[in-house]
Amino acid sequence: MTTFIESILLLLAINVSIYVTLTLTLNLEFGYAGLPNFGKVLFVAVGGALGGAASYFFSIRLFNIPTHGDPIAFNAAIHSATQKIIGTSIPLSMEILVFALLVASVLGGTFGFLVSYPAIKLREDYLGMFLLVSGEFFIVFMRFLYPIMGYPGQGILLPNVFQWGDILYGLRDELVVAAFGTLAVITYLYHERIARSPLGRTLRAMRDNEAAAAAVGKDIVGLRRRVLIIGSAISAMVGCLYALYLAHIDSDLFTRTEFTFWPWVMVILGGAGNNVGASVGTVIFVLILVSTTEAGALIQGGGTLQYSFPISYEGSVLLIVGALGAYWALHRRKRLAIGALAVGGAILAAGVFSPSLPATVGTLPVSILRVQPIIFGLILVCVLLFRAQGLLPEKSSATIGKSKIRRLIGPVITQGGPPGHRDSSESKVDKS
Amino acid sequence: MVDALVSTTVVYGSLFGLMCVGLTMTYLTTKVPNFAHASFVVVGLYASYSAFWLLKITPYLTLPVSFLAGGISAVLLYVLLLRPLRNRGATIVHLMIASFAADIIITALIQIFADFLNSNFGSKLFAKGFNPYQIFTIPDFQIAGIHGLTFTAPVALVSITLSLYFLLTRTRLGVAMRAAIENPDLAKVVGIDIERVYLLSWFLAGSLAGISGTFWVLYYGANPNLSTALIVTIFSGSVLGGLGSIYGAVVGGLIVGGAENAGTTLLQGFLTSHFGSSIGQNVSYFQKGIPFGIMILVLLFMPHGIVSVDWRRKFRRIVSPSRGSEASGEVRA
Numbered sequence: 153m154t155t156f157i158e159s160i161l162l163l164l165a166i167n168v169s170i171y172v173t174l175t176l177t178l179n180l181e182f183g184y185a186g187l188p189n190f191g192k193v194l195f196v197a198v199g200g201a202l203g204g205a206a207s208y209f210f211s212i213r214l215f216n217i218p219t220h221g222d223p224i225a226f227n228a229a230i231h232s233a234t235q236k237i238i239g240t241s242i243p244l245s246m247e248i249l250v251f252a253l254l255v256a257s258v259l260g261g262t263f264g265f266l267v268s269y270p271a272i273k274l275r276e277d278y279l280g281m282f283l284l285v286s287g288e289f290f291i292v293f294m295r296f297l298y299p300i301m302g303y304p305g306q307g308i309l310l311p312n313v314f315q316w317g318d319i320l321y322g323l324r325d326e327l328v329v330a331a332f333g334t335l336a337v338i339t340y341l342y343h344e345r346i347a348r349s350p351l352g353r354t355l356r357a358m359r360d361n362e363a364a365a366a367a368v369g370k371d372i373v374g375l376r377r378r379v380l381i382i383g384s385a386i387s388a389m390v391g392c393l394y395a396l397y398l399a400h401i402d403s404d405l406f407t408r409t410e411f412t413f414w415p416w417v418m419v420i421l422g423g424a425g426n427n428v429g430a431s432v433g434t435v436i437f438v439l440i441l442v443s444t445t446e447a448g449a450l451i452q453g454g455g456t457l458q459y460s461f462p463i464s465y466e467g468s469v470l471l472i473v474g475a476l477g478a479y480w481a482l483h484r485r486k487r488l489a490i491g492a493l494a495v496g497g498a499i500l501a502a503g504v505f506s507p508s509l510p511a512t513v514g515t516l517p518v519s520i521l522r523v524q525p526i527i528f529g530l531i532l533v534c535v536l537l538f539r540a541q542g543l544l545p546e547k548s549s550a551t552i553g554k555s556k557i558r559r560l561i562g563p564v565i566t567q568g569g570p571p572g573h574r575d576s577s578e579s580k581v582d583k584s
Numbered sequence: 585m586v587d588a589l590v591s592t593t594v595v596y597g598s599l600f601g602l603m604c605v606g607l608t609m610t611y612l613t614t615k616v617p618n619f620a621h622a623s624f625v626v627v628g629l630y631a632s633y634s635a636f637w638l639l640k641i642t643p644y645l646t647l648p649v650s651f652l653a654g655g656i657s658a659v660l661l662y663v664l665l666l667r668p669l670r671n672r673g674a675t676i677v678h679l680m681i682a683s684f685a686a687d688i689i690i691t692a693l694i695q696i697f698a699d700f701l702n703s704n705f706g707s708k709l710f711a712k713g714f715n716p717y718q719i720f721t722i723p724d725f726q727i728a729g730i731h732g733l734t735f736t737a738p739v740a741l742v743s744i745t746l747s748l749y750f751l752l753t754r755t756r757l758g759v760a761m762r763a764a765i766e767n768p769d770l771a772k773v774v775g776i777d778i779e780r781v782y783l784l785s786w787f788l789a790g791s792l793a794g795i796s797g798t799f800w801v802l803y804y805g806a807n808p809n810l811s812t813a814l815i816v817t818i819f820s821g822s823v824l825g826g827l828g829s830i831y832g833a834v835v836g837g838l839i840v841g842g843a844e845n846a847g848t849t850l851l852q853g854f855l856t857s858h859f860g861s862s863i864g865q866n867v868s869y870f871q872k873g874i875p876f877g878i879m880i881l882v883l884l885f886m887p888h889g890i891v892s893v894d895w896r897r898k899f900r901r902i903v904s905p906s907r908g909s910e911a912s913g914e915v916r917a
Contacts, residue, residue, distance in 0.1 A: 188677045190619075190684065270883040277617045280680050281819045282883060284619070288816045289876040296869040408812060413688055416681055522696050529689035536682050537668055 160442065162325045166397075167438040169332035173339045173390045174411070175418040175430045177383040180343050182416075183424035183546070184352060185379040186359030188276050191267065191283030192387060192415055194290045197406040198263045199388025203256025204310050204395035205300040207248050211238070211311045214248070224302055231309040238311060240320060245313040249331075252396060253389050260388020264381040272376050287412060294403040307402030310395060328397045335393065339386055343427050355379065356425070409525060417532045423542025432544055437528070444527065448520025591734040593846045595803060598741040600841030601834045602796040603814065604821040605748070606789030608833035610658075611822070612765045613785040615676065616666055619683040621793060622811035622818055623690040628654035628794025629801045629810070630694055634701070644736070647798055654794020655787040661686050662786040667779075687811060695808040733802045740799065744792065745834050752830070761785065813872070817844055820875035824882050826889020835890055844874045 174192065181187040212219060217233045220226050238244045271282040295304040302308035317327030346352045358365040358372055366372050391411075395401045414437065422433020535542065548557060607621045628650035635646040665682055674682075752758035763771040764781045772778055800806060817840055825836025848871045856864030886892060 182677070186677070188680060190680070270880045274883060274887060277676050277680065278823065278883065278887070280677065281617055281823065282879060285816050285819050285876055285879055288812060289872045292813075292868075292872055293870050296866060409688060413684065416684070420681065519699070522692050522699070525688045525692040529685040529692075532685045533665055533682060536674065536678055537665075537672070540672065540674065540678065 160446065162329070163442050164438055165329045166325065166332065167442065168435055169329050169336050170390060170394060171415065171418060171438060172431050172434045173332070173336045174387055174415045175422070175434045176336070176339050176343050176427060177386045178415045178419050179424060179427060179430040180346065180355075181379055181383045182419060183426065183430065184347060184355040184359065185376060186276065186355075187376055187380060188280035189283055189380070189383065190280045190412060190416075191285075191287035193406050193408050193411040194267070194283070194287035195260050195263060195384040195387035196391035196394070196411045197287075197291055197294060198384075199256035199260050199391030200395040200406055201294050201297065201301050201391075201401060201403070202259050203252045203388060203392030204401040205297075205308075206255040207252035207313070207392075207396060208308060208310050209300070210251050211248050214244075224299065224308060227302065227308045231311070234311045235315060238313065239315050242316050245311075245316055248311055249313045249396065252392050256388040256392035257385040260391075261381045261385035263388070264384030265377065267384075268377045268380045272380065273373055284412075287408060291403075291406055291408070294406075297403065301401050301403060304403045307400055307405070310399045310401060312399040313396055314399075332390075332393055332397075335386075335389060340427060340431070347427060351375075413525075414528065417528050420532055420542060421535050423544040423546060425546035426542070426544050429542050429544030429546075433542065436543075440527065440531075441524065444520055444524055448523075589846060589849050591731065592803075592849070593842045595731075595733050595737045595799075596845035597838040597840075597842030598737040599796045599799055600817050600821050600844075601741045601837035602744065602792050602799075603818045604825055604833040604837030604840075605744070605830055606658075606792045607818055607822045608825060608827055608830055609785050610662075610789045611827050612830070613761070613782050614662070614666065614670065616670075616679045616683060617676070617827075618789075619680060619815065620661060620687040620690060620811075621789070622814035623687050623694070624654045624658050624790045624793035625797040625800065625814055626694055626806070626808070626811050627657045627690065627797070628791075629797030629806050630697060631794065632798040633801055633806075637705075643798065643802055647795055650794040650798040651791040652794075654797065655791030657690070658786045658790020658793070659783060661790075662783065667782075687815075691808060691811055698808050731803060733799060737799050740795065741834065741838075744795075745831070748788075748830060757781070757784065816872045817841055817875045820879040820882075823879055824890055826891040828889065829891040832889055832891035839890075840875050840878050843878060844871060847874045 174196070178189060178192060181189045209223070211217070211234050212223060212230060215234065215237050217230050219230060223230060238248065267283065267286050271279045274282070294301070298304070314324050314327050314331070318324035321327075346355075354365065354370055355375060358370060358375055362372060391406070395405070398405075418433040418437045419430050420433070421436060422431065423429025548554060603621065603625060606624070607618055610616055610618050610621070631653035632643065632646040632650040635641070635649040636643050639646075661683070665686060666679060669679060669682055750758075752762055760771065760776045761781045761784065763774070763776055764778050768778055771781075797806075818837070821837035821840035822833055823836070824840055825832035825834070827833075848867055852864050852867040855867060882889065
């Protein structure tokens with residue numbers, strides 16, 4: 153039993169430490185600078201694919217491993233030869249890791265600059281569309297990179313730079329968590345420092361009123377570009393670490409749902425423009441992710457989750473009714489929000505986990521992997537509708553005390569709308 | 585060979601013309617860059633596919649089914665999600681992420697539907713060579729060895745464009761729609777029911793996408809994840825069309841879709857003859873590079889789209905981006 157709990161805790165820790173860094177970068181881009189980065193997967197994939205491939209070819213070059221002229225076809229032999237050398241060697245593993253991370257961050261920053269070139273001057277809707285299109289293009293184009301990252305669906309094995317943790321101490325996953333966690337802590341401190349610096353306040357000013365920021369001489373394009381380059385470089389490092397953690401890359405590894413949509417859900421759920429909020433959002437998201445996956449596995453009774461477990465038609469009808477009822481209750485009476493959520497959740501659970509209900513008509517095969525995107529989509533939608541500022545809303549700048557600000561400019565600061573609802577707050581100002 | 589290239593290019597361009605019209609229409613009326621637009625295509629496609637197998641009718645008779653399915657899903661998305669968000673004064677980024685979430689949800693629902701088809705009718709469908717997960721098509725009629733779609737898709741695009749023209753210029757509802765696009769507040773003052781206009785625009789956008797789904801499955805393969813591939817070309821075509829004019833969207837979709845098809849085919853021939861078939865058959869990996877490249881060029885050199893270049897004079901009397909500053913004026917930040 154302890155091993156089960158330990159494995160769940162490790163799973164939670166790995167997922168949190170992977171996603172918290174991505175969420176923080178997205179929070180800098182969207183929450184502080186107002187850049188709608190719908191192409192996060194592009195930068196993660198650049199780091200994962202190119203940084204991972206760099207670690208592979210670097211290790212071949214470093215240890216003079218014979219490739220027989222074709223490093224992709226002889227991948228398995230090269231991999232085992234590499235592992236014999238770096239398996240127990242901490243410095244050599246670290247050398248490869250650091251090199252791959254450096255390559256990933258430089259390439260990520262370069263891609264951030266390249267992508268920013270045509271679109272950064274444009275309005276946010278054009279920018280968001282362009283970033284989404286870039287990401288979609290790149291993750292399909294990656295399949296063409298088979299000379300360096302293996303054929304689609306097969307991929308290549310990368311040097312397992314965390315194997316010494318397993319061999320020497322039996323703690324590979326803990327080591328991975330430590331590596332991701334270090335990156336996350338550094339990113340957090342860095343982003344918090346940016347947020348408290350003049351740059352952070354400038355970014356917020358730019359987000360809230362671009363024309364005013366430009367009018368007082370702030371270089372809007374330069375600022376946005378700088379933010380995108382920072383965010384992309386860090387995202388690429390996350391992608392590279394992820395590939396090295398799996399010790400395997402494949403051109404189908406990075407999907408839009410997992411590496412663009414999920415960080416967005418975390419940021420919106422936790423609260424845009426607030427680093428603590430974004431981190432809290434990540435933790436809640438991962439808790440839901442892991443618990444639903446485990447519940448699905450339990451109900452299904454083992455096996456891979458690709459295979460679906462059936463729910464009855466009655467169950468699916470209950471599910472739809474519950475969702476619509478919760479939506480209606482939330483919509484009409486805000487005070488009933490929590491109660492309605494509880495009722496809706498209960499009905500949802502009854503609907504999803506009702507294989508024992510008598511199935512008179514037939515069953516609908518539903519895998520938890522299919523339900524998860526719906527759950528997260530609904531969470532995002534509910535947060536946007538009913539608490540657009542997120543669980544932990546953005547705070548005013550920490551330069552001078554809040555009471556002093558309040559004394560200086562009156563009650564406006566408490567009246568201002570949530571960060572996402574600029575239009576309404578602006579219109580309030582206009583009327584006055 | 586050339587005939588096949590021309591016909592597939594025309595069909596592909598026409599379908600994307602239909603899709604871009606809808607995206608531009610909802611963008612014009614409600615200012616939502618709808619990331620879920622491509623999933624209406626897939627909804628219509630699956631509705632058409634199911635009706636075809638259930639009723640055993642010619643696929644063109646399933647057009648009303650896909651029309652309704654696409655339109656209703658678009659109206660539901662607007663009424664349940666985007667209208668409440670707009671009423672709460674959400675920013676455009678929040679509308680974008682909400683429609684992104686809708687795309688994810690609709691795709692997951694379609695996957696569940698494909699699971700359902702597979703588990704209940706799987707053996708029947710497999711026996712006929714149709715797999716609801718994988719790439720599938722519906723047989724189309726043929727005239728003298730030419731695919732029927734070659735005639736019907738362009739005809740559909742032209743007739744729909746003409747009917748939209750008549751709707752927008754000759755009917756009260758169309759004039760009301762144009763008024764609501766140009767100046768919603770003023771339109772409200774003179775007694776136009778703006779909500780009805782917005783609902784109509786969402787219904788039309790979804791139903792046109794649904795129709796193009798029916799046409800799509802007649803020739804090109806489909807699977808539940810199709811929307812992620814479609815949205816690239818749809819955005820590119822709409823941006824080329826300027827996101828401010830319905831006719832611009834038709835032209836933009838035609839050009840980008842046609843360029844994608846023709847470019848991919850020509851490139852495949854070129855690569856196969858020069859570098860061997862192993863590279864040539866992988867041409868689909870950078871197929872989306874063509875709309876992507878067009879989008880980059882458009883954003884760099886004419887961010888107001890094709891309408892800002894030479895179409896302005898011809899269509900001055902119709903929905904024109906040069907009138908309202910909000911419609912497409914301040915593209916540059």
